[in-house]
Amino acid sequence: MRLRRRPSIDTQELQENWQPLLYARVVAIAVVVAYVIAFVLENRHAVHLHFVFATARVSLVWLIVLSLGLGFVVGILLSQLERRRRRRRAA
Secondary structure, eight states: OOOOOOOOOOHHHHHHHOOHHHHHHHHHHHHHHHHHHHHHHHTOSEEEEEOSSOEEEEEHHHHHHHHHHHHHHHHHHHHHHHHHHHHHHHO
């Protein structure tokens, strides 16, 4: 009975296949996902949100996400308005 020898790993091939940028991205994504999970777990408590005519009970996470989304949309709209003003001045 003849046993096969395992092919030796070529160090040059290993160095060519090593992708540090890929591994750095994977680690960065894992850290961000862990942070988001911790953020959600820490802010899952419900809070009272007072509007002018009504009051609602909302999870703090959703309130933060809604505020971030609204701020993002308003920022984009304001930048578009500024761009439009600059074009009119230049024309």
